[in-house]
Amino acid sequence: MARKSTTQRVVVSTIGAWFFGFLIFFPILWMVLASFKTELEAFAIPPSFLFFHWTTENYATVQERSDYLLHAMNSIIIAGGSTLIALVIAVPAAWSMAFSPTKRTKDILLWMLSTKMMPPVGVLVPIYLIYKAFGLLDSRIGLVFILCLGNLPIVIWMLFTYFKEIPRDILEAARMDGATIGRELIYVLTPMAIPGLASTLLLNLILAWNEAFWTLNLSTSNAAPLTTFIASYSSPEGLFWAKLSAASTLAIAPILVLGWFSQKQLVRGLTFGAVK
Amino acid sequence: MGQITLQGVQKSFGPVHIIKGADLDVADGSFVVFVGPSGCGKTTLLRLIAGLEDVTGGAILIDGKNVVDTPPAKRGLSMVFQSYALYPHMSVRGNIGFGLKMAGLPKDEINRKVEAAAATLNLSPYLDRKPRELSGGQRQRVAIGRAIVREPKGFLFDEPLSNLDAALRVQMRIEVTRLQKQLGTTAIYVTHDQVEAMTMADKIVVLNAGKIEQYGSPLELYERPANLFVAGFIGSPRMNFVTGDNAAQRGASTIGVRPEHLKIEREGGGGWQGTIAVAEHLGSDTFLYVDAGPLGMLTARYIGELSLHAGDRVSLVPDPARIHRFDQGGNALRN
Numbered sequence: 001m002a003r004k005s006t007t008q009r010v011v012v013s014t015i016g017a018w019f020f021g022f023l024i025f026f027p028i029l030w031m032v033l034a035s036f037k038t039e040l041e042a043f044a045i046p047p048s049f050l051f052f053h054w055t056t057e058n059y060a061t062v063q064e065r066s067d068y069l070l071h072a073m074n075s076i077i078i079a080g081g082s083t084l085i086a087l088v089i090a091v092p093a094a095w096s097m098a099f100s101p102t103k104r105t106k107d108i109l110l111w112m113l114s115t116k117m118m119p120p121v122g123v124l125v126p127i128y129l130i131y132k133a134f135g136l137l138d139s140r141i142g143l144v145f146i147l148c149l150g151n152l153p154i155v156i157w158m159l160f161t162y163f164k165e166i167p168r169d170i171l172e173a174a175r176m177d178g179a180t181i182g183r184e185l186i187y188v189l190t191p192m193a194i195p196g197l198a199s200t201l202l203l204n205l206i207l208a209w210n211e212a213f214w215t216l217n218l219s220t221s222n223a224a225p226l227t228t229f230i231a232s233y234s235s236p237e238g239l240f241w242a243k244l245s246a247a248s249t250l251a252i253a254p255i256l257v258l259g260w261f262s263q264k265q266l267v268r269g270l271t272f273g274a275v276k
Numbered sequence: 277m278g279q280i281t282l283q284g285v286q287k288s289f290g291p292v293h294i295i296k297g298a299d300l301d302v303a304d305g306s307f308v309v310f311v312g313p314s315g316c317g318k319t320t321l322l323r324l325i326a327g328l329e330d331v332t333g334g335a336i337l338i339d340g341k342n343v344v345d346t347p348p349a350k351r352g353l354s355m356v357f358q359s360y361a362l363y364p365h366m367s368v369r370g371n372i373g374f375g376l377k378m379a380g381l382p383k384d385e386i387n388r389k390v391e392a393a394a395a396t397l398n399l400s401p402y403l404d405r406k407p408r409e410l411s412g413g414q415r416q417r418v419a420i421g422r423a424i425v426r427e428p429k430g431f432l433f434d435e436p437l438s439n440l441d442a443a444l445r446v447q448m449r450i451e452v453t454r455l456q457k458q459l460g461t462t463a464i465y466v467t468h469d470q471v472e473a474m475t476m477a478d479k480i481v482v483l484n485a486g487k488i489e490q491y492g493s494p495l496e497l498y499e500r501p502a503n504l505f506v507a508g509f510i511g512s513p514r515m516n517f518v519t520g521d522n523a524a525q526r527g528a529s530t531i532g533v534r535p536e537h538l539k540i541e542r543e544g545g546g547g548w549q550g551t552i553a554v555a556e557h558l559g560s561d562t563f564l565y566v567d568a569g570p571l572g573m574l575t576a577r578y579i580g581e582l583s584l585h586a587g588d589r590v591s592l593v594p595d596p597a598r599i600h601r602f603d604q605g606g607n608a609l610r611n
Binding site for chain 1: 348362363374
């Protein structure tokens with residue numbers, strides 16, 4: 001009897017999970033479907049779910065009208081560059097806070113997180129003026145810089161919680177075993193920290209890829225990543241749902257694929273420290 | 277060789293004095309146990325010897341050479357941690373051989389030594405497993421293997437058995453003792469468990485609040501505790517302490533009698549009268565917890581079965597030759 005009710009519970013919760021998963025995924029699915037419709041069908045009410053005239057003409061138009069590759073390359077450079085620089089800064093920062101904390105470590109961590117609580121629009125004007133003065137508007141380096149700074153607190157936090165989980169004893173055992181700092185790093189720390197580094201890197205890559213506020217406001221064409229590319233399809237002449245959907249699908253496809261293949265790492269990274 | 281000497285070793289963390297000047301001489305090949313309540317500084321003292329903490333003052337000599345400025349690996353000691361501290365990403369072979377690899381030994385020599393150590397510890401079938409695939413006892417043995425393979429001058433054990441269940445703990449206790457005797461390597465072992473201390477040690481160091489209270493063989497500590505703290509800490513169940521007139525009659529401020537040195541008689545004898553509050557019948561022993569009125573609760577131990585029960589009145593007669601006397605300051609008075 002008890003067994004049966006457990007099975008029932010599993011079935012119910014599985015169905016529930018699939019339902020909510022589908023609900024969350026639905027907008028993306030709808031977008032992908034719309035990208036294969038004609039503009040007319042994309043607007044049609046009642047909307048057709050699967051039985052419409054499938055076409056790839058939107059993709060052709062998007063390809064014709066704008067330089068997808070340039071924007072994709074910008075996205076890769078901006079997301080990748082800001083992530084790498086953030087990691088280079090965050091690893092030693094998180095390291096020192098995790099392994100030689102001081103009285104102020106907790107305060108510093110909270111202060112860093114507090115910068116994420118401020119709405120970015122609050123500093124848009126000063127940042128814009130600074131960027132203008134330094135000639136950083138619509139430049140890749142400018143976007144790398146601002147995204148790196150924006151995500152740095154999260155990167156440090158993630159790495160900090162990750163490093164905190166590495167038992168001190170193991171580092172001490174390595175010292176007793178005669179490992180120098182360098183060899184400790186190569187043989188003990190890095191292998192143990194790789195999962196943490198990987199999930200931090202992935203998450204930051206996704207955050208930077210999807211960041212739209214700064215990229216939209218600080219770039220127009222040359223340095224514009226895919227977010228700006230999408231936005232350019234909501235034009236004053238009217239909305240072109242199908243084309244906008246095609247552009248969006250193209251923009252999120254690379255990161256969606258990356259996320260799909262690395263979901264195990266991501267989930268582990270995000271729940272790390274939460275479950276002992 | 278592995279003679280370890282501490283001379284006035286001190287350690288402070290900021291204004292807090294953890295170790296207030298420790299002097300100790302650990303003879304080559306001996307098994308010394310540091311025992312004391314939590315927070316007494318025993319682990320800190322061990323870490324100072326290991327070199328994982330720097331001393332604030334004093335000297336640590338290993339074979340006559342002061343090592344306070346020598347890094348941990350160069351001191352020729354190896355340590356077994358409470359948490360085992362195995363490298364999770366390495367196999368058992370990798371774990372045991374890591375120290376040798378760091379020392380730059382050739383691969384086949386490392387393999388030979390690792391396999392010999394594994395054979396000693398019955399770990400041979402598990403050499404290619406990862407630590408997570410091992411049981412608690414096996415992990416503990418890997419940690420010990422990592423320590424012995426380097427053929428150190430001394431082993432440092434930091435409460436190595438406290439994560440094991442009771443049965444395994446007893447078994448490992450015997451294994452560790454036998455291994456140490458077999459290798460003849462000096463060992464310093466930290467525990468809060470006085471039974472472990474009594475059974476394993478050649479000599480025990482009783483620590484309390486950063487001070488060495490007494491250093492001696494287990495039986496010395498049992499028979500001639502230097503002060504109230506040692507008297508109360510060593511021995512199980514705990515020694516009974518009686519103050520007041522009973523102590524004054526014997527020229528002391530406090531007298532102590534171990535539970536096994538109280539003779540249990542029917543009420544009316546010449547001893548301390550009381551009512552049994554709890555009687556524990558273990559078959560091999562009987563423990564009586566007796567409410568002795570103004571004397572407080574007294575514990576008495578009888579070897580074998582004694583058919584007395586809660587509520588019975590008894591008289592407890594201390595063995596006059598086995599009464600420990602202490603002065604006002606808690607120090608033992610010798611006759």
